[in-house]
Structure formats: structure tokens, C-alpha cells
Amino acid sequence: MRGYLARKTVIYGLTFVVAVTLNWLIPRLMPGDPVQRMVARAAVQHPETIAAMTAYYEQTFGLDLPLWQQYLNYWAALFRGDLGTSVWLFPAPVAQVVLDAVPYTLGIMIPAILLSFVVGNSVGAMAARSRWLDNVALPVGYLVTAMPYMWLAILLAWGLGVALGWFPVAGGYDFGMVPQWSWAFAGDLLQHWVLPFLSLFLVSLGGWAIGMRNLIIYELESDYANYLSALGAPKRLVRQYAFRNAMLPQITGLALQLGTILGGALVTEIVFAYPGLGKLVLSAIQNQDFFLLQGTLLFVVIGVLLANFVIDIVYVLVDPRTRTGLTGGTS
Amino acid sequence: MTATQPAAAPGTGTEATEAPGAALAPSGSRKPGGDARETLYFALRNPKVVIGSVVVLAFLLLGLLGPLFLKNAPMDYAGPPMAPPSADFPFGTTTFGQDVFAQFVAGLRSTFLVGLLGGGVAAVIGMAIGFVAGYRGGLIDELLNMLTNVVLVIPGFVVLIIINAYLGVRSVPMQALYIGVFSWPWVARAVRAQTLSLRSRDFIDLARLSGVGVGTILRREVAPNMYSYLFMTFVLLFGGSILTAASLDFIGLGPTNAMSLGLMMNQAVQWSALHLGLWWWFIPPGLGITLIVGSLYIMNVGLDEVFNPKLREM
Numbered sequence: 001m002r003g004y005l006a007r008k009t010v011i012y013g014l015t016f017v018v019a020v021t022l023n024w025l026i027p028r029l030m031p032g033d034p035v036q037r038m039v040a041r042a043a044v045q046h047p048e049t050i051a052a053m054t055a056y057y058e059q060t061f062g063l064d065l066p067l068w069q070q071y072l073n074y075w076a077a078l079f080r081g082d083l084g085t086s087v088w089l090f091p092a093p094v095a096q097v098v099l100d101a102v103p104y105t106l107g108i109m110i111p112a113i114l115l116s117f118v119v120g121n122s123v124g125a126m127a128a129r130s131r132w133l134d135n136v137a138l139p140v141g142y143l144v145t146a147m148p149y150m151w152l153a154i155l156l157a158w159g160l161g162v163a164l165g166w167f168p169v170a171g172g173y174d175f176g177m178v179p180q181w182s183w184a185f186a187g188d189l190l191q192h193w194v195l196p197f198l199s200l201f202l203v204s205l206g207g208w209a210i211g212m213r214n215l216i217i218y219e220l221e222s223d224y225a226n227y228l229s230a231l232g233a234p235k236r237l238v239r240q241y242a243f244r245n246a247m248l249p250q251i252t253g254l255a256l257q258l259g260t261i262l263g264g265a266l267v268t269e270i271v272f273a274y275p276g277l278g279k280l281v282l283s284a285i286q287n288q289d290f291f292l293l294q295g296t297l298l299f300v301v302i303g304v305l306l307a308n309f310v311i312d313i314v315y316v317l318v319d320p321r322t323r324t325g326l327t328g329g330t331s
Numbered sequence: 332m333t334a335t336q337p338a339a340a341p342g343t344g345t346e347a348t349e350a351p352g353a354a355l356a357p358s359g360s361r362k363p364g365g366d367a368r369e370t371l372y373f374a375l376r377n378p379k380v381v382i383g384s385v386v387v388l389a390f391l392l393l394g395l396l397g398p399l400f401l402k403n404a405p406m407d408y409a410g411p412p413m414a415p416p417s418a419d420f421p422f423g424t425t426t427f428g429q430d431v432f433a434q435f436v437a438g439l440r441s442t443f444l445v446g447l448l449g450g451g452v453a454a455v456i457g458m459a460i461g462f463v464a465g466y467r468g469g470l471i472d473e474l475l476n477m478l479t480n481v482v483l484v485i486p487g488f489v490v491l492i493i494i495n496a497y498l499g500v501r502s503v504p505m506q507a508l509y510i511g512v513f514s515w516p517w518v519a520r521a522v523r524a525q526t527l528s529l530r531s532r533d534f535i536d537l538a539r540l541s542g543v544g545v546g547t548i549l550r551r552e553v554a555p556n557m558y559s560y561l562f563m564t565f566v567l568l569f570g571g572s573i574l575t576a577a578s579l580d581f582i583g584l585g586p587t588n589a590m591s592l593g594l595m596m597n598q599a600v601q602w603s604a605l606h607l608g609l610w611w612w613f614i615p616p617g618l619g620i621t622l623i624v625g626s627l628y629i630m631n632v633g634l635d636e637v638f639n640p641k642l643r644e645m
Contacts (some may be wrong), residue, residue, distance in 0.1 A: 011484070012484065013483055015484045018486050021487075022490060023493065026494060027493075029497065101523065123525065138632070140549070143621060143625040146570065146574075146620070146622075146625035146627075146628055148574055148581070148617055148620050148621070150578065150596060151613075151616075151621065154596065154617065155614075157605055158613070161605075162606055169605065259486030259489070263486070276458050281492065281582070282582060282583070285492075285584065286583070290497065294493070298488045300489050301489055304484070304486045304489075305484060
């Protein structure tokens with residue numbers, strides 16, 4: 001088990017370094033100069049003012065240093081929790097802007113991931129080897145999985161929001177309200193939460209159901225399942241064993257899926273103008289606020305890595321083979 | 332699997348990783364001519380394969396031939412604004428009077444191009460790394476495995492956003508290339524696992540004894556045993572690339588010099604088609620993607636049954 005966790009830690013550490021380096025490097029390969037853009041936005045003509053402003057911004061963003069020093073500073077700032085300053089919302093620090101948006105994203109992502117995982121796996125397990133359920137669940141599952149996240153979101157917003165008027169279709173809370181601790185505000189928050197949550201939940205559902213169905217069929221063909229049935233064990237019991245074994249790849253799958261689901265959450269938020277990280281990414285792109293974009297995405301990468309690590313620890317808890325250093329979980 | 336939604340069908344990828352050998356053709360029964368004919372025989376009698384490929388081919392033909400018969404260019408202000416579907420404009424028009432059907436047909440082209448290129452790049456990288464890592468073993472395997480795991484955990488979609496936003500990737504082929512570069516890891520893992528189990532078979536030993544090079548062994552002895560699996564992998568990557576590209580286009584990081592289905596949805600939302608009730612603007616592009624990718628997935632299930640007799644008997 002210690003070996004397993006050590007290996008994982010090394011991989012995550014390495015991934016973290018690569019991700020941060022990429023995040024630092026790619027913007028510096030970009031054509032164009034963000035400082036010039038900001039100076040241009042101030043629309044001043046006086047050359048001395050421009051020079052002074054350029055110098056000020058370059059110093060603020062640390063662009064006047066040699067590259068290797070910028071790289072080290074980037075790391076140092078990162079460990080201080082300093083992600084730079086937003087250009088769009090100047091002078092708000094990026095870290096603060098991101099932290100304000102995170103609860104909204106987590107609020108739709110975590111329930112959607114957990115619920116779709118539980119419901120999808122149960123449906124898939126039931127569908128396996130049950131002809132009529134399989135015939136319904138499988139094609140529906142594949143079509144739902146094939147839906148682009150934003151399209152389902154658009155359909156829900158249009159159908160349940162605009163046409164039927166059951167739910168609001170934009171924002172995280174009513175524009176007339178001020179965030180506060182009150183029942184009215186909480187209810188409003190919940191109303192705005194339903195549609196983004198629902199669309200993310202529905203798209204993720206199909207994949208888990210299909211995966212579980214395939215795995216159960218595969219497990220039911222294995223030797224231990226045949227042996228157990230030959231001993232006269234009731235079907236229910238055999239399926240229970242199959243289910244427990246099929247859960248392991250599904251948990252690995254959950255770790256692999258996180259990035260995709262996260263991408264889905266980002267575009268879903270954009271459809272609903274939900275004030276989470278997705279909206280932040282969109283605003284950052286539209287306003288060419290690269291510091292905000294970079295900070296948001298770096299935050300996302302760290303989040304995915306941490307979540308992956310948590311899933312690995314869960315894996316150790318549910319798969320005894322990793323604890324005793326046998327073959328399981330070599331991935 | 333992280334970067335693309337191919338991921339979309341998690342079971343298919345994970346299963347292959349966890350259960351190497353499940354999809355392997357039984358070794359020794361390699362009669363090239365007879366095999367192909369038999370595969371075709373079962374494929375044509377499998378409703379999933381037939382229906383799936385008919386839908387995909389129909390969209391492909393529409394995308395390839397459609398623009399030749401249309402009088403309106405996708406971005407032309409061709410008709411009255413906000414017109415519902417009619418004989419002149421089968422899918423209606425946008426708020427600016429652009430022909431939605433013309434946009435849809437042009438978007439299909441980009442969709443297939445992204446799928447083909449993105450899926451192709453990912454398949455080539457994944458297979459190359461998987462074959463070499465699985466066959467060579469040792470230090471090379473360790474290093475490649477490390478690389479695979481690192482790229483696997485990085486949320487590819489996020490890196491794609493950064494690349495597109497900063498480097499201004501604004502053509503469909505370049506977009507596809509970058510999508511491919513971040514969606515190969517699960518392929519590499521699956522191919523490596525299968526290669527590993529093939530490596531110790533007798534016929535591989537024999538090939539090695541005969542003194543041919545590593546590349547030849549991989550190409551002529553290892554790969555043919557998993558052609559079916561590799562083909563199915565490519566189909567999944569194809570669908571995944573389409574979905575990833577649609578998401579990027581929707582955020583506004585799509586091509587500027589071409590029309591795409593994701594871009595249509597982006598514009599529909601941006602010009603509040605939802606609130607104006609212009610359903611003909613945002614339903615076709617999403618439905619097109621869903622049908623293409625869904626058909627690919629269903630076709631893949633059918634192919635699985637064709638290639639794997641165990642499933643066929645059920």
C-alpha cells in the first residue's frame with residue numbers, strides 16, 4: 001500500500017509541475033502583448049504617460065525580469081496563493097475572483113457527479129442481462145452520452161425555462177437580490193441551481209449505466225461467477241459479487257472522467273450564465289483577461305489533481321489487493 | 332480519456348484497460364481472406380452496425396455533397412430574418428436571415444474533419460506509445476508509462492482552452508491536431524496492456540528468433556491480432572474529438588474561417604435564440620452531433636458483437 005501511494009504521489013507531483021509549467025509557458029508563446037493592450041485601453045496619447053504606465057504594469061505583473069526568474073517567481077507566488085491581478089476586474093486579485101466563483105461550480109458538480117455515479121451504476125447493474133430493460137436503457141444511454149453538454153443544457157433551458165417557465169434560465173440568483181443568509185435567498189439560489197445541475201447529471205448518467213452494464217456482463221462470464229452458480233448460489237448473490245468487482249474499474253473511470261465532466265460543467269454554466277468558473281473562463285476570454293484565465297484554469301487543474309488523489313485513496317479502501325501489494329490498481 | 336469526451340463511454344475504455352485480452356482475437360486462427368469475409372457476413376447481419384453506419388454515412392454524404400447543391404453560403408444574409416422552417420429554408424433562418432440549413436451542412440464538414448483528424452492523431456500517438464511500451468518493457472516502458480499517466484491526469488480540455496485562447500488556434504485542422512495531442516493516453520494504456528499479454532506468445536518468439544526488426548514484429552505480428560480493437564478505439568476517439576471540438580467552439584474558441592456545429596450553438600445562444608423561441612437555430616446542430624456520435628457508439632457495440640463471438644451468441 002505504501003508503494004502504491006508513493007507511486008501515485010510521484011505521478012501527481014510530476015503532473016502538477018508539468019501542468020504549472022505549461023500554464024506558465026503557453027501564454028509566453030502568445031503573439032501580442034497584454035501590457036500594451038492594457039495601456040491602449042486607457043487611451044492616453046502622452047508618450048511619457050505611456051512609458052510610465054508600461055513600466056508600472058510590467059513591474060506589477062513581474063514581466064521586466066529574466067525568464068527563469070519569472071518562472072521561479074511564478075512558483076513562489078503560487079505557494080503564497082497569489083495568482084496575480086485580474087485585468088478585467090483590475091485591481092481585484094485573481095485568487096479572490098476565483099474563490100468567489102468556486103462554490104457555484106462545486107455546488108453543481110459534486111451533487112451531479114455523485115448522484116449520476118450512484119444512479120447510473122444501479123441502473124446499469126439492473127439492465128445487464130435483463131432483456132427489455134437492456135433494450136431500452138442501452139440505446140437511450142448511448143444517445144444521452146453522445147449529447148454535447150451544452151446542447152442538453154440549451155434544450156432544458158428552452159423547454160423547462162423559457163417555454164414552460166418553471167425555472168429561471170440565467171444567473172445564480174435573481175438579479176434583484178443581494179446575497180444574504182435568508183430563506184428567500186436560499187430558495188432563489190436553489191431554483192437557479194436546478195437546471196444546471198440537471199443537465200450535468202443527465203449527460204453523465206448514460207456513461208455510467210453503460211459502463212456498469214458491460215462490466216457486469218463481463219464479470220458474470222468469469223470463472224468465480226460460474227463456480228458460484230454451479231454451487232447453487234442464488235442469482236442475487238452472484239450478481240452482488242459481480243457488482244462489487246465491477247465497481248473497481250468504475251471508480252478508476254470516475255477519476256479519468258473528472259476532466260471531461262469539468263469541461264461539461266464549464267460549458268453548462270455558460271449556457272445558464274451561472275456565476276461559476278465556466279462563466280469566469282468565458283468572461284476572461286471575451287475581455288482578453290489572460291491573468292484571470294490562467295489563474296482560473298490553474299485552480300481547476302489543482303482541483304482535478306486533488307480529486308484524483310482522493311479517488312485513489314478511496315480505491316485503496318475498497319480494493320484490498322492494493323493494501324497487500326498485489327496486482328490490483330497498478331494503473 | 333480525460334481530454335475528450337470519448338470518455339463519454341467510460342465502460343468501453345476502462346473495461347479494455349482492466350480486462351486485457353477480452354477483445355483479443357484468438358491467436359492462431361488467422362486466415363486473412365476467410366476472416367474478413369466472415370466479419371463482413373456478421374457485420375451486415377448486425378442491426379446495430381447497419382443502423383449506426385447508415386446514419387453516419389448519411390450525414391457524411393450530406394456534408395460532402397450538400398454544399399454543391401445549395402445556393403446560399405453559410406454566412407450570407409440570404410433571406411428574411413427569424414423565418415421558421417419552410418420550403419425555401421428547410422431549417423429556417425437566423426436573426427440575421429442566414430440560412431440555417433446551409434450552416435448545418437457546412438458545419439457537418441468541420442465535424443467530420445475534426446473527428447477524422449483528431450481521432451487519427453490520437454490513435455497514432457496512443458498506439459505508437461502503447462506498442463513500444465508494451466513490447467520493449469523495462470526502462471522505456473517505465474518512462475512512457477509515466478508520460479501516459481501524467482497526460483492522463485491533466486484535464487486536457489483545460490489545456491486546450493489555454494492553447495486556443497493564447498495561441499489563437501483558428502482553423503479546423505489545427506484544432507483537431509491539438510485535440511488529438513491530448514486525448515491519446517487511455518489508448519496507450521489499453522494497447523500497452525494488450526501488447527504485454529501478446530508479447531510472450533509463441534508466434535512472437537518465433538518471429539523474434541527469425542531475426543526481423545521490432546517494427547516489423549509490431550506491424551506484422553502484434554497489430555493484426557488487435558485490428559478489431561484498434562478500429563473500435565478509433566471510432567471512440569472520432570466521437571470524442573467531435574464532442575470536444577463542439578465544446579471549444581461553443582465557448583467561442585472555435586474556427587473563425589469556417590462554420591461548425593458548435594459555433595452555430597454559440598451564435599444561437601449569443602443572439603438569444605432561446606428567448607426569441609428560434610428553436611430551429613439551436614436544435615439541428617446539437618441533434619446532428621448527438622446522432623452522429625450516438626450512432627458511432629451504437630455501431631461500436633455492434634462491432635464488438637461481430638468481432639467477439641462470445642457476445643454474438645447471446
